[in-house]
Amino acid sequence: MRIAIPLFDRFTALDAVGPYEVLKFLPDAEIVFVAEEPGPVRDVPKWLAISADAAFADVDFCDVLLVPGGPGSRSLLQDDKLLGWIRRMHQGSVWTTSVCTGSLLLAAAGLLNGLSATTHWGAIDVLESFGATYTPERVVFQGKIVTAAGVSSGIDMALALAAQIADRTTAEAIQLAIEYDPQPPFDAGSPAKAPQAAKDLLARGIR
Amino acid sequence: MRIAIPLFDRFTALDAVGPYEVLKFLPDAEIVFVAEEPGPVRDVPKWLAISADAAFADVDFCDVLLVPGGPGSRSLLQDDKLLGWIRRMHQGSVWTTSVCTGSLLLAAAGLLNGLSATTHWGAIDVLESFGATYTPERVVFQGKIVTAAGVSSGIDMALALAAQIADRTTAEAIQLAIEYDPQPPFDAGSPAKAPQAAKDLLARGIR
Numbered sequence: 001m002r003i004a005i006p007l008f009d010r011f012t013a014l015d016a017v018g019p020y021e022v023l024k025f026l027p028d029a030e031i032v033f034v035a036e037e038p039g040p041v042r043d044v045p046k047w048l049a050i051s052a053d054a055a056f057a058d059v060d061f062c063d064v065l066l067v068p069g070g071p072g073s074r075s076l077l078q079d080d081k082l083l084g085w086i087r088r089m090h091q092g093s094v095w096t097t098s099v100c101t102g103s104l105l106l107a108a109a110g111l112l113n114g115l116s117a118t119t120h121w122g123a124i125d126v127l128e129s130f131g132a133t134y135t136p137e138r139v140v141f142q143g144k145i146v147t148a149a150g151v152s153s154g155i156d157m158a159l160a161l162a163a164q165i166a167d168r169t170t171a172e173a174i175q176l177a178i179e180y181d182p183q184p185p186f187d188a189g190s191p192a193k194a195p196q197a198a199k200d201l202l203a204r205g206i207r
Numbered sequence: 208m209r210i211a212i213p214l215f216d217r218f219t220a221l222d223a224v225g226p227y228e229v230l231k232f233l234p235d236a237e238i239v240f241v242a243e244e245p246g247p248v249r250d251v252p253k254w255l256a257i258s259a260d261a262a263f264a265d266v267d268f269c270d271v272l273l274v275p276g277g278p279g280s281r282s283l284l285q286d287d288k289l290l291g292w293i294r295r296m297h298q299g300s301v302w303t304t305s306v307c308t309g310s311l312l313l314a315a316a317g318l319l320n321g322l323s324a325t326t327h328w329g330a331i332d333v334l335e336s337f338g339a340t341y342t343p344e345r346v347v348f349q350g351k352i353v354t355a356a357g358v359s360s361g362i363d364m365a366l367a368l369a370a371q372i373a374d375r376t377t378a379e380a381i382q383l384a385i386e387y388d389p390q391p392p393f394d395a396g397s398p399a400k401a402p403q404a405a406k407d408l409l410a411r412g413i414r
Contacts, residue, residue: 013228014225014228017221017225020255021221024252025413026414027413027414030254031252031254033255040247040258045238047237047238048227049257050258051258053254121386138390139390139392149388150385151386152362152387153388159391159392160392163392169408170413171392172393173395173405174413175396175401175405176397176409177409177413179307179327179358179396180358180391181396181397182362182363182389184363184389185363185366186370188380188382189382189386190383190388193388194379195376197376198376199380201376201377206233
């Protein structure tokens, strides 16, 4: 079972690595990071690079497509190379998935037209501009397309997906393996829950 | 504020990338991935590589040391190069932290002797063999040393640390930025919670 994760300049690493750490446990899984050219691909502060081991041109099929998001996704909403590759992967995929603003790329590729989907809470308007209907859930299944909300939601999405691909016991065993028993010290992980002071600080820019 | 994250062959990527995505938002943070030699460092199925941008020999100080774990940590419990570097970083650090079996490396470096600490639930005996007292909590603060439990716990640890380094509102703003509102589809993230069938499957090997 080939799982392909595209990388692009200014992606968000946790969008990709969260689900990666879950899906890598699946029986028969093999995961490949793909980019326009093989080699290291940098995230947004440029402090982290993950190696792409294959070029888009070298990967013509996958069972599971997992598209991460990140600030760089906004620059790629008309990028024919990436969007064309996403469309080709989707044609043959069993599951087509995204995390965070990765759903903007699925939407820009025309895959979410008329469907319910989710994305990072800060990107709802862009998602809807491509004909998707934003749904304020953490993980949204629509046939073979699965979208997840912002950044950290990819872990929840991948566990739900693992149960579909394998079974619930397998997904639970993976959850135990990564000791995913989340205990956030605060309860500020969504706009509905975050204190106004945190929202204001984020709007101004933390750094 | 320099944050250094050492990488080694067969590390677990989420141990490093979870806290990275939190700490990168901190004002004045600069994060560097470090390894014995600069270049890509592979995780355990070898499908993922993160670039080390500096060698241990080039980094002689950091404010925050963040040691990830992974299967490869068990081969490094007598590795003078890595352990010596960890000891040198700890001498000057404001915070010395670990995720998962990264705490075995802190312990092997002699930093946890007589202290309470945590680790992945599967590594408790090794942790205690180095003189630490295992504490079944997700994040354990002991002075400037902070240890976190398995893999995904690094996100919780980093949010708690962000509140200490900056303040609670900053940590909450980061939590909102990464939409960390966890909703695991199952409740199997610790040995106390996982169904026996999942524990049995993991013990046999999922793959």
